Every structure is written in C-alpha cells, then in structure tokens.
Amino acid sequence: MISALFFLQFQSIKNRLLMRVRRLRQPKYLFGAIVGGAYFYFYFGRHFFGGRPAIDSGIGLVPEQFPFEMLAAFALFVIVISAWIFPHRRAALTFTEAEVAFLFPAPISRKMLIHFKLLKTQTGIFFTVLFLTLITRRFGSGGHAATHAAGWWIILSTLNLHFIGSSFARTLLLDRGISNWLRRAVVLILIAVIVTLVIVWGKNSLPPFNLAEISDLPDLARYAEKLFQSGPFPYLLFLFQLILKPFLASDLKAFFFALGPAMLVLALHYVWVIRSNVAFEEASVEASQKLAERVATVRSGSWQNATKPKKKSRAPFRLQPLGPRPIALLWKNLISAGQMFTLRFWIIMIWPAIFGAFIFGNTQKNSGIVVALGFFALILLFMSVIIGPQLLRQDFRQDLASIELLKLYPMSGWKIVLGEILAPIVMLTATQWLLLILALGFGAGIPSGKEVDGFIRVGMAFGIAVLLPMLNFILLLIPNAAVLLFPSWFQTGKDAPQGIEATGQRLIFMIGQVLILALAMLPAAGFFALVIFLCNFFMNPMSAIPIASVVASIVLAAEGSAGLFLLGKAFARFDLSAEMTN
Amino acid sequence: MEILPPVLAPTSLAAIEVEGLTKLYDSFTAVSELSFAVRPGEVMGLVGPNGAGKTTTLRCISGIIPPTRGSVKICGNDLAKNPVEAKQQIAFFSDEPRLFDYLTVQQHLEFTARIYQVANAHEIGQQLLEELEIADKADKLPGELSRGMKQKLAIACGFLHSPKVIFLDEPLTGLDPIGIRRMKNSILKRARDGAAIILSSHLLHLLEEVCSHVLILKTGQKIFDGTLNEVRQKFSQQSADASLEEVFLRATEETKA
Numbered sequence: 146m147i148s149a150l151f152f153l154q155f156q157s158i159k160n161r162l163l164m165r166v167r168r169l170r171q172p173k174y175l176f177g178a179i180v181g182g183a184y185f186y187f188y189f190g191r192h193f194f195g196g197r198p199a200i201d202s203g204i205g206l207v208p209e210q211f212p213f214e215m216l217a218a219f220a221l222f223v224i225v226i227s228a229w230i231f232p233h234r235r236a237a238l239t240f241t242e243a244e245v246a247f248l249f250p251a252p253i254s255r256k257m258l259i260h261f262k263l264l265k266t267q268t269g270i271f272f273t274v275l276f277l278t279l280i281t282r283r284f285g286s287g288g289h290a291a292t293h294a295a296g297w298w299i300i301l302s303t304l305n306l307h308f309i310g311s312s313f314a315r316t317l318l319l320d321r322g323i324s325n326w327l328r329r330a331v332v333l334i335l336i337a338v339i340v341t342l343v344i345v346w347g348k349n350s351l352p353p354f355n356l357a358e359i360s361d362l363p364d365l366a367r368y369a370e371k372l373f374q375s376g377p378f379p380y381l382l383f384l385f386q387l388i389l390k391p392f393l394a395s396d397l398k399a400f401f402f403a404l405g406p407a408m409l410v411l412a413l414h415y416v417w418v419i420r421s422n423v424a425f426e427e428a429s430v431e432a433s434q435k436l437a438e439r440v441a442t443v444r445s446g447s448w449q450n451a452t453k454p455k456k457k458s459r460a461p462f463r464l465q466p467l468g469p470r471p472i473a474l475l476w477k478n479l480i481s482a483g484q485m486f487t488l489r490f491w492i493i494m495i496w497p498a499i500f501g502a503f504i505f506g507n508t509q510k511n512s513g514i515v516v517a518l519g520f521f522a523l524i525l526l527f528m529s530v531i532i533g534p535q536l537l538r539q540d541f542r543q544d545l546a547s548i549e550l551l552k553l554y555p556m557s558g559w560k561i562v563l564g565e566i567l568a569p570i571v572m573l574t575a576t577q578w579l580l581l582i583l584a585l586g587f588g589a590g591i592p593s594g595k596e597v598d599g600f601i602r603v604g605m606a607f608g609i610a611v612l613l614p615m616l617n618f619i620l621l622l623i624p625n626a627a628v629l630l631f632p633s634w635f636q637t638g639k640d641a642p643q644g645i646e647a648t649g650q651r652l653i654f655m656i657g658q659v660l661i662l663a664l665a666m667l668p669a670a671g672f673f674a675l676v677i678f679l680c681n682f683f684m685n686p687m688s689a690i691p692i693a694s695v696v697a698s699i700v701l702a703a704e705g706s707a708g709l710f711l712l713g714k715a716f717a718r719f720d721l722s723a724e725m726t727n
Numbered sequence: 728m729e730i731l732p733p734v735l736a737p738t739s740l741a742a743i744e745v746e747g748l749t750k751l752y753d754s755f756t757a758v759s760e761l762s763f764a765v766r767p768g769e770v771m772g773l774v775g776p777n778g779a780g781k782t783t784t785l786r787c788i789s790g791i792i793p794p795t796r797g798s799v800k801i802c803g804n805d806l807a808k809n810p811v812e813a814k815q816q817i818a819f820f821s822d823e824p825r826l827f828d829y830l831t832v833q834q835h836l837e838f839t840a841r842i843y844q845v846a847n848a849h850e851i852g853q854q855l856l857e858e859l860e861i862a863d864k865a866d867k868l869p870g871e872l873s874r875g876m877k878q879k880l881a882i883a884c885g886f887l888h889s890p891k892v893i894f895l896d897e898p899l900t901g902l903d904p905i906g907i908r909r910m911k912n913s914i915l916k917r918a919r920d921g922a923a924i925i926l927s928s929h930l931l932h933l934l935e936e937v938c939s940h941v942l943i944l945k946t947g948q949k950i951f952d953g954t955l956n957e958v959r960q961k962f963s964q965q966s967a968d969a970s971l972e973e974v975f976l977r978a979t980e981e982t983k984a
Contacts (some may be wrong), residue, residue, distance in 0.1 A: 466837070467844055470841060549821075720792045
C-alpha cells in the first residue's frame with residue numbers, strides 16, 4: 146500500500162516540476178526564471194558554489210564564549226512548549242480535499258495515512274532545508290554545507306513530528322475529559338516550577354544581575370555562559386541540544402558523533418507518532434475544507450483575507466439604483482474593505498483625532514513630543530504613498546477570479562477600470578489626508594520661522610492634498626494594468642507560478658513599476674517646476690506651491706485618464722481563458 | 728407547479744444573431760464558423776459532448792471573452808461595437824453561481840440594480856427573493872448559503888433587470904427537485920414573456936421539456952441546428968420512437984471524424 150502512496154507523492158512532484166519546466170517555453174516564465182535565477186545566484190549561490198566568502202553577519206563581533214548552542218536550544222524549548230499551550234483544536238492532519246476523497250474511503254490503515262502525511266511533509270521540509278542552508282551559508286556559520294543541510298533536516302523533521310505527536314496527545318487528553326484549560330494550567334505550572342528553580346539556583350549560585358557591572362559584550366557573554374552552562378539549564382535543555390548538535394558541528398567527525406543521539410531523538414518521536422492511535426479523520430476533513438476555502442480565497446486574489454472568517458460589513462453609503470455605474474464598484478469594494486471605511490467610522494474616529502491634534506499642537510508649543518508626532522504623521526504619509534497601493538488591493542487584484550462577472554456588466558471598459566480602482570484611491574487618499582491634517586495640527590506646535598510660516602504650511606499641505614489623489618490614481622493604475630496585461634503573474638493558489646520564476650517575475654514587476662512611476666512623474670514634475678519658476682518673478686516661490694501643485698495634479702490626471710482609457714481597451718480585450726489555456 | 732409545454736411560437740426577428748463565430752486558442756480551434764439565430768420566445772438547446780465548445784460559445788456570445796472572428800448581435804446591438812447596449816439585455820447563468828463573498832444577498836441586489844440601472848429594483852428584488860424563497864436570507868453572506876440558495880441568488884440578480892436574452896450554462900447543477908421544477912418553469916415563463924434563451928445542458932430530458940430547437944456542436948463545429956422533430960427525423964434512422972438520447976448519440980457518432 147505504501148508503494149501506491151509513494152507513487153502518488155512522486156508523480157505529483159514530478160508532474161508539478163514538469164509543468165513548471167514546460168511553462169518556461171512561455172517568455173514571461175522564462176524571463177522570470179532567468180531574473181530569479183540570477184537573483185538567487187548573486188545573493189546565495191556565489192557563497193554556496195563559488196567558494197566566495199560568506200557575508201559577515203556580525204556574529205564575529207560576539208565573544209566566543211557566548212552560549213549560542215544553549216540559546217538555540219532554549220529557543221527550541223520555547224517552540225516545543227508552545228505546542229502544548231496554544232493549540233486548542235483536536236488533532237487534524239491537513240490533507241487536500243482530493244486526498245480526503247481518495248484516501249479516506251480507501252482500505253488504508255490510519256498508520257498508513259500518517260506515513261503518507263509524513264512523506265508529504267518531507268517535500269516541504271526538503272525545500273525549507275535547501276533555503277535555510279543557502280541562507281546559513283551566505284551569512285557564514287562555519288561547518289560544512291552538507292552537515293548544515295542534514296542538521297536543518299533533523300531539526301525541522303523532529304519539530305514536525307513533535308507537533309503531530311503533541312496534537313495527538315492533546316486529542317487523547319481531550320478524549321479522556323482533560324480540557325484544554327486544564328492541560329494549559331498543568332503546562333504553565335510546570336513552567337512556573339522550572340522558572341522558580343532557575344531563579345532560586347541563580348540567587349544562590351550566580352552574582353546578582355547588575356547592568357552597571359556589565360560594560361561590554363564579553364561581560365554579557367560571560368554572564369550568559371554562567372547562566373546557561375551551570376545549574377538546571379543544561380539538564381533542561383539536554384534533549385534540545387542533542388537535536389541541534391549535528392547542525393552546529395564544526396567538522397565531519399563532530400557531525401557523526403552528534404548524529405547518533407539526534408537520530409535517536411528523531412526516531413523516538415517517530416515511534417510516538419506512529420503508535421498514537423488517535424482518530425484524526427473527522428477533524429482532518431474539516432481542516433481540508435477550510436484549506437480549500439483558504440485556497441479559493443487566495444485564488445480570488447484576496448490573500449489578506451485567506452485566514453480571516455468572512456464577516457458582514459455595513460455598506461459605506463446608501464447605493465441608489467440610478468446614477469454613475471462605477472460608483473457601484475466603489476461601493477462593493479469598500480464593503481470588502483470591512484468596517485474601516487464606512488462614513489460612520491470616519492465620523493466617530495476622525496474628528497476627535499483631528500481636534501485632538503490641533504488642540505495638542507496649539508497648547509503644547511515647542512514640545513518635543515508634538516514635533517515628533519508631527520514628523521511621525523508625515524513619515525507615515527510618505528510611506529503610505531509607497532506601501533499603500535501594495536496593501537490596499539480592493540481592485541482587480543481582488544476581483545481577478547470574478548473578472549468574468551465584471552465582463553458581463555453593461556459598462557464600457559474604462560468605467561469598469563475606474564470603478565475597480567476607485568476604492569483603494571478613496572481609502573488611501575482619505576488616510577493620507579487625515580495624516581496630513583494631523584501633521585498640520587501637531588505642526589502648530591512648531592514655532593513659525595521666517596521661511597515656513599503658518600500660511601505657507603497650510604499652502605504646502607493644500608498642495609500635497611491636491612497631488613495625493615492623482616498620484617494614488619497613477620500608482621494604482623500600474624498594478625491593475627499588470628493584472629490585466631499579465632494575469633497569470635497574478636494567479637494565486639496551486640496554479641500560481643512559484644519558486645525561482647515567481648521571484649523573478651516579482652522583481653521584473655517591481656522594477657517596471659518604479660520605471661513607469663518615474664516616467665509618469667516626469668511631466669508633472671516639469672510643469673510643477675515651470676510654474677514655480679514663472680511665479681518667482683512676481684511672488685514668493687513658496688506661496689506658488691499650491692498653484693504649481695494644482696497644475697501638476699492636472700498633468701497627472703491627464704496621464705491617468707490616458708492610462709485609464711488604454712486599460713479600458715485592455716479590459717475589453719481581456720481573455721482570462723486564453724491565459725488559463727496557456 | 729406543473730411544467731408548462733415548450734415554447735414554439737417565436738414572436739419577431741432574431742434577438743440573438745451569431746455569424747461566423749470562431750474562437751481560437753493558439754492553434755487550437757474551440758469554436759469554428761458558428762452561425763445561428765434565436766428569436767424572442769425561443770429556447771435553444773446547445774448540446775454536444777464534453778469539449779464540443781458549448782461553454783466557449785456561451786462565453787463569447789455573452790461578451791465574457793472576445794471571439795477571434797465573427798459577429799454577435801444582441802437585440803440588434805453588435806456586441807463588439809455597442810457592448811454596453813448589448814449587455815444591458817443579457818443575463819448569463821453559469822453552472823457555478825458567481826457571487827461576491829463579501830456582499831450579503833440584499834447587497835448583491837442593490838449592487839446589480841445600480842449596474843443595470845433598475846429604478847424600481849427594491850420592489851422587483853423583494854418579489855424575486857420571495858419567489859425564490861430566499862427572502863429570509865437577505866442579510867446572509869454567500870458563505871452562509873447552501874449551493875442551491877447561492878444559485879437562487881444568482882438567478883435573482885440575473886432576472887432583476889428583466890433581460891431579453893438569457894444564457895444558461897448547465898442551470899440545474901446543484902438544484903433540488905423542487906428547484907429544478909421551478910427553474911424549468913421559470914425558463915418557460917421568461918420565454919413566454921418574450922426572452923430569447925440559450926440553454927446548454929447535458930440533461931437531454933431538460934432540453935426535451937423546454938427547448939423549441941437545438942443546436943448540436945461537436946469539436947467546435949455545428950453539426951445540426953433545428954427543431955427537436957427535425958433532429959429526430961435526421962438522426963433517428965426511421966425509428967419514430969427513438970429517444971432524444973439515442974438521437975443525440977447517433978448525431979455525435981455519425982459525424983465522427
């Protein structure tokens with residue numbers, strides 16, 4: 146029977162790899178793979194294959210006696226303990242819906258299913274090991290690449306088995322009437338006992354921890370060494386050290402010495418998991434359905450919502466049946482954003498914030514906190530320009546899976562595009578205007594100089610406020626254009642490009658986005674500078690900022706409108722089925 | 728709740744006119760040189776084996792995907808030249824109800840009303856919800872509905888703007904027997920009210936009950952277009968009592984490449 150399960154796993158991996166290789170016939174994947182491959186080579190590969198020295202990670206600055214091994218063992222201890230405290234569900238080995246449909250009704254024993262699951266997780270562990278080995282080689286941590294890889298495999302496999310075993314044990318406890326809370330209480334009491342032991346021992350055996358006496362890193366390292374390498378810690382962390390030792394081995398001899406005990410711990414975990422006779426099937430079916438729902442949500446483009454349960458959202462405003470159609474798409478996408486962008490939320494939350502900032506700014510003049518808050522608001526504002534369009538995806542990126550529905554609507558292409566991108570523009574602009582007003586409010590606390598008096602500040606704020614919506618318009622057109630022009634790059638779920646080619650595609654996309662933005666900004670910046678130059682002859686150039694901003698925003702609006710028109714045409718021609726066929 | 732007889736009395740010129748429709752995916756021909764017409768009041772059954780091009784045809788003539796060649800006219804409006812006017816007349820129902828998982832039932836109707844500019848949407852929507860027996864679910868999200876109810880919601884949204892052209896792709900999938908009966912009656916009622924309907928289904932008894940004529944497709948090509956009696960005459964091999972299933976099997980067998 147295990148051979149059939151091996152066959153399933155082997156063929157799945159083989160077919161997936163073949164599909165990815167075949168996909169390289171398409172230029173978009175080939176270029177992605179080349180760029181991604183180059184990135185991986187220059188970032189990791191040179192240090193792995195090329196014999197290039199590892200990048201200094203700063204570890205060398207830390208004194209030799211620093212107990213890295215004990216600290217890593219302690220981290221493993223925390224991870225393992227957390228598996229006994231936080232989870233609350235019954236054991237559920239996650240299978241895909243297809244696996245549930247084929248394997249659960251098949252004459253396969255529970256043990257065999259567990260073996261299949263373990264086999265499957267090994268694929269994931271293999272790639273994680275590869276990645277972690279590349280990273281640890283790049284940042285240089287001594288040892289041999291092969292022993293590093295084997296060390297990572299032992300650590301990850303043992304942890305994986307422990308998580309499965311602990312989930313089985315938790316289920317057995319639940320079946321015997323021991324509730325989650327009782328189990329947690331017992332684990333926490335045990336931790337409290339250990340902490341008490343350490344504190345009592347430390348008080349009796351170690352000099353009291355006094356920051357004044359620790360002047361440099363070697364002092365801290367010596368104290369940490371004493372703490373971890375004497376008293377109860379070595380006993381407590383002994384098993385965890387065994388798991389870590391193969392990874393930390395400095396040469397092959399040390400590795401083989403460490404391998405036996407580590408493999409024994411791994412084998413004991415394996416026996417524990419296989420011998421646990423726990424009914425996980427029902428919970429697994431439920432988990433597989435949830436997994437399928439999550440995949441469907443991710444496929445619909447809403448990866449942020451993949452782990453969130455769907456909740457009803459209040460409509461942002463009342464949608465009348467007659468009126469401009471793009472507003473319907475704005476309304477729909479604002480609903481998908483949740484409660485953050487309803488009129489009610491803004492009325493409740495925004496006015497107190499604005500009044501608070503102005504009152505605080507005016508009453509606490511010259512205060513450092515007010516200046517810091519003002520700058521913080523401004524930094525957030527500028528960050529929002531860059532990050533906002535990536536975070537707010539209530540547009541085609543969310544609706545890619547529903548694009549066939551959108552194509553049925555009696556609307557011209559550009560109106561659909563406008564309606565789709567309106568929601569993130571509105572959300573982003575509203576947030577940015579709020580930050581701008583807060584900065585202005587807190588800015589009242591900064592004393593006015595000759596150059597930047599209150600009037601000019603308001604003028605500059607007005608200028609920024611006028612520019613922001615148009616800038617957001619352009620910034621949001623770019624990723625939406627990418628969705629319509631290269632939809633397969635935005636595919637998510639199991640059909641999505643993964644690995645090197647996906648990394649390459651993302652890199653190409655990021656570079657392209659920056660270039661297009663720079664190109665779009667050039668004419669607007671040119672007109673802005675021209676207006677300031679012309680105004681210079683008859684007024685203070687600082688006072689001309691609002692006028693220049695209005696002109697620049699008109700230029701941006703014109704560029705955006707042209708982009709919108711072209712994108713509308715692209716939407717009318719859009720054929721997702723052709724992409725899928727490819 | 729008795730099933731009404733099929734509609735056989737079209738009332739005027741074609742509401743759906745398809746001429747030389749072709750859809751290519753690289754070198755693969757999904758639909759080839761397809762021409763047909765459906766008049767108001769007619770229900771045309773689109774049949775054919777898997778991969779015959781039925782869904783591609785429906786998606787092309789509803790404006791979801793652009794055809795490679797050919798023209799589609801909906802109530803006289805060219806779908807390529809006047810897509811807004813053409814799509815205003817269309818309702819498309821796929822086998823899998825396509826809904827927005829963050830809009831409630833009521834919000835779906837409000838949204839659809841604005842998209843199709845239905846002035847009296849509230850009354851029509853309420854009436855549809857009651858007819859489809861989901862009025863009590865107005866506040867629910869699609870995730871809280873059963874598959875059949877989702878299908879009903881999609882139907883309510885599709886009928887809200889009183890479409891003159893209706894495309895149904897496997898419309899009975901997921902419906903219970905009562906739902907199936909209602910759907911059949913609903914199709915016939917819409918046809919009687921003057922809608923031109925194209926129905927794609929593998930359920931031949933459904934086609935027999937509701938269709939005025941059928942179009943048989945195979946590997947993207949039309950192999951027959953006519954009334955049920957005509958298709959029987961052509962493919963029954965003089966056997967008067969041949970079932971539509973036998974006729975369909977013969978039709979697709981005889982034209983084997």
